């Protein structure tokens with residue numbers, strides 16, 4: 423079974439999350455998780471003003487996601503930074519190529535799940551995740567959440583904000599994008615990967631018997 427993790431990032435936090443989700447997914451026997459990035463649309467000059475020229479290089483070796491990346495996957499995990507409370511335009515531009523696949527039903531029955539990063543705790547991460555998940559509804563996919571009953575301990579640390587709840591894993595990057603992914607956020611991301619992999623494997627085995 424192949425899980426494809428497709429993300430957009432500029433400062434690299436999305437990549438840090440994608441790696442944890444991959445680790446979680448590959449805890450399930452027979453599951454291989456591959457990471458892809460979506461094409462960047464912002465100019466190199468603007469990336470430089472964002473102080474991200476070197477950061478973006480840390481994941482530029484990853485393969486670019488194409489339409490086939492989704493069509494070939496058994497499960498798809500999308501990750502995008504929260505920009506103005508919604509997924510980045512770069513991710514939306516990638517998703518907006520899937521009209522023909524929608525017509526063909528090419529993604530019907532696949533498992534979908536999403537994650538995000540946001541600089542603020544209340545900066546719109548949940549609305550971003552709800553937006554990403556909407557793509558899965560339209561494609562006839564099966565949405566896997568983060569089973570929050572299992573993350574209670576990580577989420578309830580006094581006076582410590584932690585990203586990640588029912589709609590998908592997330593992390594808080596800080597106003598200057600200078601926060602590292604925390605242990606709790608790593609754990610929630612791994613849990614999401616594992617949960618998606620379990621559901622995908624169960625569906626895949628079940629489908630064979632129908």
Ligand SMILES: Cc1cc2nc3c(=O)[nH]c(=O)nc-3n(C[C@H](O)[C@H](O)[C@H](O)COP(=O)(O)O)c2cc1C
Pocket residue numbers: 430431432433434435436437503504505506507508539540541542543544545546547595599
């Ligand atoms: C155009 C733009 C809009 C943003 N809007 C928000 C926002 O609405 N809420 C928020 O918490 N952070 C916002 N941010 C901060 C990003 O969420 C943050 O830079 C991103 O999650 C970092 O992820 P990355 O390291 O994967 O690039 C915005 C950043 C940009 C560039």
